[in-house]
Amino acid sequence: MIKFNEHLENIEIYEAGKPIELVVRDFGLNPKDVIKMASNENPFGMSPLVSQAIATNSSKGYLYPDDSMFQLKQDLAKRFNVNEKELIIGSGSDQVLEFIARAKLNTNSVVLMNKITFAMYGIYAKQTGASIIKTDSINHDLSQFLNLYIEHKPDIIYICTPNNPTGDAIHRDDLYKFLDQIDDKTLVVVDGAYMEYAKYINPNFAIEPKNIIDKYPNVIYLGTFSKAYGLGGMRIGYGIAKKEIIRPLLKVRPPFNIGSLSMLSAIEALKDEEFVNKSIMVNFIEMTRYENFLREIGWSYIKSATNFITISLPDGYNSATISDKLLKVGIIVRDLKGYGLNAIRITIGKKEENSRLFATIREFL
Numbered sequence: 001m002i003k004f005n006e007h008l009e010n011i012e013i014y015e016a017g018k019p020i021e022l023v024v025r026d027f028g029l030n031p032k033d034v035i036k037m038a039s040n041e042n043p044f045g046m047s048p049l050v051s052q053a054i055a056t057n058s059s060k061g062y063l064y065p066d067d068s069m070f071q072l073k074q075d076l077a078k079r080f081n082v083n084e085k086e087l088i089i090g091s092g093s094d095q096v097l098e099f100i101a102r103a104k105l106n107t108n109s110v111v112l113m114n115k116i117t118f119a120m121y122g123i124y125a126k127q128t129g130a131s132i133i134k135t136d137s138i139n140h141d142l143s144q145f146l147n148l149y150i151e152h153k154p155d156i157i158y159i160c161t162p163n164n165p166t167g168d169a170i171h172r173d174d175l176y177k178f179l180d181q182i183d184d185k186t187l188v189v190v191d192g193a194y195m196e197y198a199k200y201i202n203p204n205f206a207i208e209p210k211n212i213i214d215k216y217p218n219v220i221y222l223g224t225f226s227k228a229y230g231l232g233g234m235r236i237g238y239g240i241a242k243k244e245i246i247r248p249l250l251k252v253r254p255p256f257n258i259g260s261l262s263m264l265s266a267i268e269a270l271k272d273e274e275f276v277n278k279s280i281m282v283n284f285i286e287m288t289r290y291e292n293f294l295r296e297i298g299w300s301y302i303k304s305a306t307n308f309i310t311i312s313l314p315d316g317y318n319s320a321t322i323s324d325k326l327l328k329v330g331i332i333v334r335d336l337k338g339y340g341l342n343a344i345r346i347t348i349g350k351k352e353e354n355s356r357l358f359a360t361i362r363e364f365l
């Protein structure tokens with residue numbers, strides 16, 4: 001028998017949101033009758049500028065991409081008012097999380113995160129053999145974080161705002177007060193995968209990467225093109241931090257980690273703010289419909305600053321059963337059983353998709 005790293009035994013293989021193809025295969029549905037509300041993609045797709053650029057440049061796939069990522073770094077640096085040396089680009093911000101774990105953690109390390117949060121923080125940390133400390137509240141409770149920080153002196157603290165899979169966000173002043181109390185040897189990862197949504201719905205949730213890294217040189221801010229920008233399939237995310245943090249991360253980055261068409265997509269997506277703003281605006285109009293619908297049927301939910309809503313199911317309803325029943329009619333949602341919650345997470349879709357979901361849930365009542 002071949003023996004692999006022992007600490008891998010404590011890792012469950014991550015199960016991502018189900019793809020449309022799988023539902024089509026398993027239930028014999030027509031692809032156009034399947035709606036995916038499980039992975040927080042933008043239901044409006046991507047900017048037409050992106051599709052055009054991909055079509056025009058499709059024959060360039062035989063060349064390796066520009067590994068310096070000159071143009072994308074320049075555009076991102078301009079967007080966030082930071083230096084190119086303060087940026088790292090990953091195949092999704094997921095890959096930046098992986099770089100951080102590989103560059104910083106080992107079997108003696110400790111990391112701190114919220115009880116319910118993005119699963120990949122824990123998975124990448126466990127791959128290195130690090131131990132994990134978690135708070136015991138569903139939403140981020142920074143006073144608990146502080147107590148656990150004092151007790152365990154973790155190497156990394158993960159803060160996800162807004163948090164996935166709950167949707168709650170942290171007030172900027174509260175986060176800054178928390179960071180004031182963390183020493184400069186502890187790396188704090190601030191994951192802003194849904195920040196575009198949060199800052200639209202409440203400006204107090206806005207974390208500006210430049211402000212946070214200038215004030216706190218031990219922070220790395222993460223962003224992604226997968227959610228509001230609609231590029232989930234292109235796999236591009238970024239980290240913004242002082243160059244003392246970025247440089248070691250660049251040492252674990254494989255060459256050509258971003259495909260040329262993906263890089264081009266991100267460059268084009270940044271040119272179309274109107275598309276992103278419109279998507280976000282419609283998202284929150286639809287969010288209000290979800291809130292009204294849920295109040296009407298008496299199901300409780302967590303107030304969300306993102307493009308998804310997390311619904312706790314009342315007694316007598318099981319999240320696995322509800323998700324399966326929805327799946328059979330072609331509506332893919334995320335069952336949160338794996339997080340220890342009897343809840344489902346639903347990505348806010350287009351108006352007609354949401355109406356279909358409401359009608360289907362009414363039939364279950």
Ligand SMILES: *Cc1c(COP(=O)(O)O)cnc(C)c1O
Nearest residue numbers: 092093094118164193224226237
């Ligand atoms: C979606 C998501 C990411 C990263 O997604 P990528 O597609 O890898 O960029 C990171 N953090 C959170 C909380 C997310 O929900």
